[in-house]
Amino acid sequence: MNYRVIKEDDLFLLTDPTGNIRENDEQVLGLFTKDTRFLSRFEVAVENLDIILLSSHAAENYIGTIRLTNKEKIENGEVKVWRESIAIDRKRFIADRVLYETVSFRNHNAYPVELEVAVRVDADFKDMFEIRGFFREQKGTIHPVETKKDQIRLSYTGSDDVDRATVIRFAPEPQKISGKEAYYSISLTPFGTAEFELSIFPEINGQAGEAKDRSAALHRLEESYRQWDEECTHVETDNETFNQLVHRSKKDIRVLLTDVGYGRFPVAGLPIYAVPFGRDSLIAALQLLAIHPEIAKGTLKTMAAYQGTKSDPWRDEQPGKIMHEMRYGELSNSGKVPFTPYYGTIDATPLFLVLAAEYYHWTGDEGFIRELLPNIERALDWIDAYGDQDKDGYVEYFQESSKGLANQGWKDSADSIVHKDGSLAKAPIALAEVQGYVYDAKIRLASVYEHLGRPDQARALRESAEKLKAQFARDFWMKDEEFIAIALDHEKKQVESVTSNPGHCLWSGLLTEEQAKKVAERLLAPDLFSGWGIRTMSTTSAGYNPMSYHDGSIWPHDNSLCVLGLKRYGFHDHANRVMEGLIEASKHFEYDRLPELFCGYPKEEGEPVPYPVACSPQAWAAGTPLVFVRVMLGLTPDVPAGTVRLAPSLPKGISRMVVRNLRVGNGSLDLLIHRYNDTHTTFKVLHNSTGLQVITG
Missing domain, CATH: 2.70.98.40 (Glycoside hydrolase, family 65, N-terminal domain)
Structure with missing residues (x-):
């Protein structure tokens, strides 16, 4: 740096x-x-x-x-x-x-x-x-x-x-x-x-x-920094590296917070992306739920304020779509670039829905979720009407704006969606992880609608989600690789590169149990797992380059979503190994800070290799260690149902963790987690003012 x-x-x-x-x-x-x-x-x-x-x-x-x-x-x-x-x-x-x-x-x-x-x-x-x-x-x-x-x-x-x-x-x-x-x-x-x-x-x-x-x-x-720290969940372990990493992450999130009139939310990162950024801001807010859930509310309100209202090809805007990026400079104001805001992102809309449902289950804030319902319903309409324009059951992207982005998922560089033979996929492109976000959004929102007394909408969402899951299992599964394809191209052919994207499908719950097992094993195999983290692309794929932005590098936020997915399917040891690698890697970067990304060289070749122009600090990289806290706790709140579920598992190097001021619903929890050995971890509730039942498993 x-x-x-x-x-x-x-x-x-x-x-x-x-x-x-x-x-x-x-x-x-x-x-x-x-x-x-x-x-x-x-x-x-x-x-x-x-x-x-x-x-x-x-x-x-x-x-x-x-x-x-x-x-x-x-x-x-x-x-x-x-x-x-x-x-x-x-x-x-x-x-x-x-x-x-x-x-x-x-x-x-x-x-x-x-x-x-x-x-x-x-x-x-x-x-x-x-x-x-x-x-x-x-x-x-x-x-x-x-x-x-x-x-x-x-x-x-x-x-x-x-x-x-x-x-x-x-x-x-x-x-x-x-x-x-x-x-x-x-x-x-x-x-x-x-x-x-x-x-x-x-x-x-x-x-x-x-x-x-x-x-x-x-x-x-x-004083504002002191107050921010006081508002946040406090985490203390017997591993000083992890303590420093969490402390650094909370500071980095604080400096990236901005308010454009609708509440605080994290901008994407410095120096290039200090602006409202749909995908990045939403994922960072999701990562922050266990540390500071109110940030999700500010993020949702900001995204709702700029939700698409019309069809505008210049800005890749459509009714109900959540923005990609908002810019305020001369080129945007004078119409030279379409960023006022620009909507060329395929994943921000389902992620908006996932965050809305997660926030409700975390806080039980029914008043806000009812206020947000018109935005939620417009986003759901966008998924079916515009996200899936050819009605094949998948949400796809296609660039309309001449000054927009060709690739519109989180791997948005021009060379990121690569066929097995090294050729670039052509749009419309249906990304694997986006189908996962859509599935997850519908399943989570079905539960929300039930709590709000709207069973017909809940049933329709569940049926749509289950249909997507069955279809996805058939169309995205690569038999030769026994892995999920990164995407389907314009001809509905699998883009057969082996990448980290299917780890997001674990997080979404989209995979069958058998597929999940295969994906979990491959994510931790040497071609994808460097020892420091999961690479964006396998070393066996044609497009692999350890120095590439999206085709072989390691992105902490990408790993954090994979870790959530591994935990969701019960692969605790796999999740712990990924966390152990990134915690160790953090010691090699300035300020003990995980950067936006770093190069994908294997651990046995030496220290982590920095990526030359990585943003630092960067919101979803800062959010990654905060996800680890949630994963270590195995934390799943469901305030409307009156429960908080815990399934703790600590990685090697951490035997004891104390969590205080963990806000859920209208109260907070203090927890003690103790790891006795590789198979036995216990928890104790030190304080519970939530009125919720804490259950195991």
């Missing part, structure tokens, strides 16, 4: 490890909000000293600290400033849509030192799509820089007629401001200190954050 990132709400800063954003840097660095880069250059330089990096971290996510010092300065053979005698600290945080930074200096010499410090800034106001390589001819207008004694203002009017600006304020006033540069002459007395402060305001159509007392703003920010 060669960048440092801090974020709060929808404003985030990415710099290099020294804290700078340099001109022409090839990385996606900058200060971003609303899909626009409001700082493309941000350098603090000591002009008369060579500076070196001591340390750089942003482990807390909301505050970044960079420590720098100097190289030796020699003039005419005489040492003017001893090496490592000047300490330079840069500390920054974001609050109230303002970036605050303090740059401080300490002289460790017994003589005075004069420093000439320059702060250089610029803003190209590029759209995130442009930074990612989208070429456009028509651009807006960069206006001349405006300066005051303590301020630089950079501004731009986009082709979407939106005025954007970046205001940089300095305190105290610099000795000089010239264009996009500010200069300080700092006199450090023997063993003396000095500092200056920056406040940076992104501005859209005249609206910007409001500068407040720094100490108070930082205190409120720290």
